Amino acid sequence: MDTLIRKEFETSANFAHKLDSEDPLARFRQRFYIPEGTIYMDGNSLGLLSKDSESSVFQTLNEWKGLGIKGWLEAKHPWFYLAEKLGATCAKLVGAKPEEVVATGTTTVNIHSLLNTFYQPSGKRKKILADELDFPSDIYALKSVLKLRGLNPGENLILVPSEDGRVLDENRIVEFMDERVALVFLPSVLYRSGQLLNMQYLTEKAHNRGISIGFDCSHSVGVVQHYFDKWDVDFALWCSYKYLNGGPGGTAFLYMNEKHFDREPALAGWFGYVKEKQFDMSLNFEHSRNAGGWQISSPAILSSSPIAGALKIILEAGIEAIRKKSLRMTSYLMYLVDELLSEQPYNFTIGTPREAERRGGHVAVEHKEAVRISEVLRARDVIPDYRPPNIIRTAPIPLYNTYYEVWKFVQHLREILDRKEYEKLPKERKMIS
């Protein structure tokens, strides 16, 4: 353990309270609905509902009630422009121009749409480069992109291996960027270990080799700063229901670098049409020369509405302050695990990189009994999530968690082990964890 971190923190409950009393973001907790009696550490899977989101949903329901179809143009935020409006707002969070981001579709649909747009195999350049620690849905999409072109994924999808099953070495990824690679698609943060990849470095290296590169930032937008324009990333996409608190299965986002606005959207649909002419109902597709061109269907207004309230809070708090607190909370959590739970008989380990610039918003707390320990935590109304093989994924969320909850969380783990509570449970796991 880093001696600086050792000096920064103490293990007492009082110290946790002290951290809370000095927390500049503490006031935001009251804007959220925290499930009663619960320590909720799962905001990296499903962020909680805020009062702001609730009121933006009620507003939409009232507009539908009172305006019917007129809501498309007469709602406070006219539905016809909502996708672009939310995109422009979210652009501030990711270092993009307003017209480079749009709220549309869902994460995996956007992966299909953007990969098919950018995957242009030619001559020897046929392969797609991803990694073996990627989220399964991303890999399924990558394979189906290849199969649709009649190509064998076994030959044409290269998955960069991980040495330890936790993290990836950026230099190793770069070594795979050779003249056979047409496209690189990587996550910003690995969903299990929480490693944050250096997107700027990877983008620069890919471009030096004439390769396009895009990122799935589902696990980083809302908790980490992004500078897509400065980094010159070709495209990116992310969900809204994790750190953005936009609601279960809500509308996702995509970023299209403006230099690609003239590219042909691979999955065309009428909401990608040039806005002013969409209702001319021409049969010849002409896409908007902005991220909006990559919309397919009518925007899902009801699952986009909560995002308006959610983004308002994040912008008010400021992404720099959010990131700062997130790092402090995760450092504190790792410190407590190291100090209190790393030795016999506890034997917990940390699977997340220690360096601040190499981690996202969650910590992989590892234990060989992680499945059953997670179940006991849930029974105690403590909610992290479990990811195979041995990870208790724990995300203290800067906007609504407290340092005291982090402290309590560690006490729960200690008690569960002291009492061997998990031994009473069967070994198989539940369907959704």
Ligand SMILES: *Cc1c(COP(=O)(O)O)cnc(C)c1O
């Ligand atoms: C959360 C997440 C998804 C989820 O995909 P959906 O299409 O929204 O269900 C996909 N990829 C990554 C990397 C994620 O973190």
